[in-house]
Each structure stands twice: as C-alpha cells, then as structure tokens.
Amino acid sequence: xxxxxxIPSQHPDRHAAASPxxxxxxxxxxxxxxxxxxxxxxxxxVRGVIAKGEHLFRVGDPADTLYVVRSGATKTYVVSSDGxxxxxxxxxxxxAAGLESVCDGEYRTNAVALNRSWICKLPASxxxxxxxxxxxxxxxMLSSLGREFERLHGMLHRDRCxxxxxxxxxxxQQLNKQNDDTAHDIxxxxxxxxxxxxxxxxxxxxxxxxxxxxxxxxxxxxGSQCRIVNRVALEALS
Amino acid sequence: xxxxxxIPSQHPDRHAAASPxxxxxxxxxxxxxxxxxxxxxxxxxVRGVIAKGEHLFRVGDPADTLYVVRSGATKTYVVSSDGxxxxxxxxxxxxAAGLESVCDGEYRTNAVALNRSWICKLPASxxxxxxxxxxxxxxxMLSSLGREFERLHGMLHRDRCxxxxxxxxxxxQQLNKQNDDTAHDIxxxxxxxxxxxxxxxxxxxxxxxxxxxxxxxxxxxxGSQCRIVNRVALEALS
DNA sequence: CGAAACATTGAACCGCATCAATCAAAGTGG
DNA sequence: CCACTTTGATTGATGCGGTTCAATGTTTCG
Numbered sequence: 001x002x003x004x005x006x007i008p009s010q011h012p013d014r015h016a017a018a019s020p021x022x023x024x025x026x027x028x029x030x031x032x033x034x035x036x037x038x039x040x041x042x043x044x045x046v047r048g049v050i051a052k053g054e055h056l057f058r059v060g061d062p063a064d065t066l067y068v069v070r071s072g073a074t075k076t077y078v079v080s081s082d083g084x085x086x087x088x089x090x091x092x093x094x095x096a097a098g099l100e101s102v103c104d105g106e107y108r109t110n111a112v113a114l115n116r117s118w119i120c121k122l123p124a125s126x127x128x129x130x131x132x133x134x135x136x137x138x139x140x141m142l143s144s145l146g147r148e149f150e151r152l153h154g155m156l157h158r159d160r161c162x163x164x165x166x167x168x169x170x171x172x173q174q175l176n177k178q179n180d181d182t183a184h185d186i187x188x189x190x191x192x193x194x195x196x197x198x199x200x201x202x203x204x205x206x207x208x209x210x211x212x213x214x215x216x217x218x219x220x221x222x223g224s225q226c227r228i229v230n231r232v233a234l235e236a237l238s
Numbered sequence: 239x240x241x242x243x244x245i246p247s248q249h250p251d252r253h254a255a256a257s258p259x260x261x262x263x264x265x266x267x268x269x270x271x272x273x274x275x276x277x278x279x280x281x282x283x284v285r286g287v288i289a290k291g292e293h294l295f296r297v298g299d300p301a302d303t304l305y306v307v308r309s310g311a312t313k314t315y316v317v318s319s320d321g322x323x324x325x326x327x328x329x330x331x332x333x334a335a336g337l338e339s340v341c342d343g344e345y346r347t348n349a350v351a352l353n354r355s356w357i358c359k360l361p362a363s364x365x366x367x368x369x370x371x372x373x374x375x376x377x378x379m380l381s382s383l384g385r386e387f388e389r390l391h392g393m394l395h396r397d398r399c400x401x402x403x404x405x406x407x408x409x410x411q412q413l414n415k416q417n418d419d420t421a422h423d424i425x426x427x428x429x430x431x432x433x434x435x436x437x438x439x440x441x442x443x444x445x446x447x448x449x450x451x452x453x454x455x456x457x458x459x460x461g462s463q464c465r466i467v468n469r470v471a472l473e474a475l476s
Numbered sequence: 477c478g479a480a481a482c483a484t485t486g487a488a489c490c491g492c493a494t495c496a497a498t499c500a501a502a503g504t505g506g
Numbered sequence: 507c508c509a510c511t512t513t514g515a516t517t518g519a520t521g522c523g524g525t526t527c528a529a530t531g532t533t534t535c536g
Contacts, residue, residue, distance in 0.1 A: 078391075086395055103384030128380075132370045142366075145383055146341030152390040153316075153346075157324055159397040160438040163492070192515060200398040202493050207516055223501090401524070430483065440525055445484055461533085 019045040029094045034140045043126035056111040063101030065121045072117025073189040076109040087198040114189045166199045167209045168237035184228040257283040267332045272378045281364035294349040301339030303359045310355025311427040314347040325436040352427045397438050404437045405447045406475035422466040
C-alpha cells in the first residue's frame with residue numbers, strides 16, 4: 001500500500017493531534033505552515049514515513065492529498081505512450097508533490113520516494129477551501145504555482161542548450177534553493193539515469209558531463225553528494 | 239504606448255459600459271465570461287484593437303491586466319541572457335496572455351501582436367479577488383492553470399522527440415483546440431522562425447518538416463494556413 | 477515594380493544517442 | 507569474512523539528426 005504509517009507528534013499539545021504544522025520548526029518555509037496559519041479550525045495534517053521505492057500516489061488516483069517532503073526525497077514521473085519514463089521533478093525538503101492535485105481531481109503523475117523519507121499529508125480539499133477563505137493563503141498558493149511555472153519555463157529553455165548547460169543549470173538551481181550564498185554542497189539523491197530522464201539526456205551523457213566538470217575543477221563528486229568548487233564557473237556555464 | 243484604444247460596445251445596455259463580457263457571444267469559452275458571471279458588481283472589462291507588432295506588455299511592467307485574445311493572435315516571449323528570443327506561447331482566440339500576472343506582481347514575459355488583433359483587458363486585481371469570492375471561478379482559474387501546466391509538460395516531452403514529432407504534436411494541439419473532430423484547417427499566424435523558437439528548432443528544420451509532411455500527403459501548406467489531409471497519420475506521428 | 481521579409485533547399489559539420497564493455501559499490505547468503 | 511550477484515557509474519567507438527552557413531525562391535507591401 002502506498003500510504004505511510006502515521007507518526008505520533010513529538011510535542012503533543014492541544015493542536016498537535018490535528019496538525020503537527022503548528023509546532024513545526026519549518027512552518028515558515030512550508031505550504032503546510034501557511035495552510036494552518038491564522039486558521040481557527042486547522043485541517044488535519046498527518047506526518048508519515050515512506051520507504052525507498054514506495055509510491056505516494058499514481059496517475060489516475062483521486063487527488064485528495066497534497067504531499068510535502070519533510071526529509072528525504074521523491075520524484076514525480078509519468079510513463080509516456082511509448083513506454084519511456086519521463087521524470088517531471090524532484091522534491092526535496094519543504095517541496096510539494098502533487099501541486100496539480102489542487103488544480104485537478106486526479107493525479108497526473110506518479111510520485112515515488114527516492115529514499116526513506118518523512119512526508120506530510122495535506123488534505124487537498126482543505127487547501128482548495130483555504131484558497132477562497134484566506135487572501136494570504138491564496139497569494140501564497142498562486143506564488144507557489146508561479147514559481148513552478150518559472151521552473152518549467154527554465155527547463156524548456158535549458159532543454160535547448162548544450163548538455164553542460166543543462167546539468168550546470170540544474171546544479172545552480174539546487175544550489176540557489178538553499179538560499180545561502182556560501183553553500184557549496186548539493187545532495188543528489190537521484191540516480192544518473194533519473195537525472196538524465198529529467199534533463200532529457202542519456203545516462204552516459206550526464207555521467208560524462210559530471211566527469212568533465214570535475215576535470216575542469218568546477219565540482220567534485222562524492223557519491224550522492226556533489227561539492228561545488230568553483231561556483232563562478234558553474235554560474236557562467238548555466 | 240502599449241495600450242490599445244477602447245472600443246465602444248456594439249450592444250450597449252445597462253451592463254455593457256462596465257463589461258462587454260455580459261453580452262459576448264463567447265462568454266462561455268472565455269475567462270472574461272467566467273469573471274463576470276454571477277457577479278453582482280462586475281469589474282470593468284475593456285475591449286481594444288492592437289496593431290501587428292505592438293506590445294501588450296513587457297517584462298517588468300506591473301502586471302495589472304490579464305489579456306484575452308478576442309480575434310487575431312499574439313505571442314509571449316522573453317529575451318534570454320545570451321540575447322536569444324525564446325518564444326513561450328501563442329495566444330489565439332479565447333486564449334489568455336499574462337496568466338502569470340495573477341500569480342505575480344509583474345509580467346515575466348513580453349507579449350506582442352502577430353497581426354491586427356482585438357483583445358479584452360481584465361483587471362488582474364478583480365481576477366485575484368474573484369478567486370476568493372467565488373468557488374466556481376476559483377476552480378475555473380485553477381483548471382486554466384492546470385491546463386497550462388499540461389501544455390508545458392507536453393512541450394517538455396516533445397522537446398525530447400524528433401523534429402517531426404514536435405511539429406506534429408504542435409499541429410495536433412492546434413487542431414484539438416477547435417474542439418471539432420471534423421476540423422482540418424489550422425491557422426498559423428506566426429512565422430517559421432517564431433515556430434522554431436517556440437519548438438526549439440532551427441527555422442530551416444521547421445521548414446523542412448513542413449515540406450516533408452506535405453510530400454508524405456499528411457498536410458498541405460497554404461500560406462498562413464495549413465490543411466490537414468491525413469489526420470490519422472499526423473496523430474500517429476505526434 | 478522593386479525592396480525587404482520570409483520560406484525553401486542544399487552541403488558540411490558537430491554534439492549527443494546508442495551500443496558495448498568495464499568498473500565500482502552495495503547487498504546477500506554461505 | 508568472503509565469493510557472488512546486482513545495481514549503478516564510467517569510458518570508448520560509431521552513426522544519425524539537426525544546426526549552421528550559404529544560396530535561391532517566394533511572398534508581401536510600400
């Protein structure tokens with residue numbers, strides 16, 4: 001079954017049973033925090049664990065839940081008519097999977113955990129309702145959707161660039177997400193094959209780019225991590 | 239100036255001054271119709287003409303208006319850091335330009351008329367407000383955004399296919415928009431160069447694909463029009 | 477009509493996919 | 507703990523599709 005087991009809140013109080021978001025340290029960075037903020041009747045948000053390889057949802061499932069990754073990572077993907085897997089996005093900490101569930105009645109992608117992950121489940125109906133109930137949440141929601149549009153447009157642009165640029169652009173994007181100018185380590189929980197399917201490149205090409213960038217002294221590969229040695233050079237590429 | 243001259247309504251009544259949408263024959267197909275429907279205080283919607291080559295808005299302009307194309311055509315585009323024009327979409331009848339104005343405070347693209355066009359201007363603030371005021375409009379809006387996501391995902395997929403598929407997919411998309419299974423004529427108001435910048439192909443490649451498809455008896459080029467001769471073959475390609 | 481913009485066709489080159497082999501790491505079971 | 511398997515990453519060789527450069531044809535519009 002795709003559903004994760006609920007985890008009891010670490011800090012129970014009168015709110016916690018309904019929504020762990022009220023106590024969550026990152027409620028300022030997460031859609032769940034915005035969902036419960038200033039609500040006199042906070043919706044039921046449930047935390048859960050999900051094992052590597054398990055699915056959060058599949059194409060066609062009724063889209064009743066918006067998932068937010070608390071730790072770990074997931075990918076969303078579809079299987080196209082010719083049987084090829086098409087990776088549409090990766091979700092790391094504080095990212096939402098199934099945002100289109102708010103736009104539509106059923107999921108249009110599959111979502112699977114790339115490693116053991118903690119996730120939060122937000123009822124889609126509550127999200128939709130809160131869009132009308134709160135102008136602040138509406139704007140937050142529209143802003144999230146706007147950022148997703150930006151990401152997609154950026155991908156479209158990158159899809160027309162050379163392989164080096166695509167990878168460099170992806171790495172810069174990951175780096176910028178940690179809004180910390182001094183950050184230089186990037187977590188890459190996905191396989192080279194997944195990254196290739198995301199960027200529209202063959203696995204081998206992705207691999208070649210990484211070694212090329214390493215040889216040029218731009219970055220250093222360390223298993224599932226990647227250390228950016230020369231951020232300026234990387235930015236110039238992307 | 240980017241703004242078009244207002245046109246007096248053809249059928250004035252007590253509503254028409256504020257919103258020509260109330261009388262509009264296509265209010266059922268257009269976001270403007272949904273905006274004024276069931277509203278006891280319909281917002282001011284203005285119609286206007288815009289000449290070929292004139293801009294509706296530019297990157298960085300305050301995004302206070304959502305444009306809907308009534309007739310004619312527009313394209314949205316950005317100029318990327320390397321000076322290349324990147325076409326992000328075409329808007330034909332009933333399509334909206336500047337949907338991101340509802341998500342954000344300023345336009346993130348430029349929009350220009352491809353030929354003499356009639357457009358309707360919806361105040362973005364009214365659109366945003368109506369999202370909270372009416373659950374029906376909220377769902378209509380979210381559905382529009384969802385379709386836009388679908389289009390972008392489809393483009394991303396196509397960007398990784400062979401040139402023939404990209405063009406075929408685009409043509410099928412245009413065909414399907416005329417929700418009429420027997421339709422076989424497609425209006426192509428954009429230049430081959432624009433189409434290439436939209437599909438991520440060189441102008442010459444687009445041209446070659448069109449002649450190739452014509453030689454195979456799939457379609458027939460007629461200036462800015464294109465007649466689909468063998469719809470099945472086209473669908474099989476895309 | 478003539479000029480300018482756009483479309484088409486041809487030839488050569490290049491980057492990435494593909495096929496194939498090797499290498500490295502992570503489990504798994506005795 | 508070590509063979510053995512499995513999975514993922516890397517590197518090499520080859521071919522094709524699309525870009526690029528260049529020339530010619532066609533449409534549009536003053």
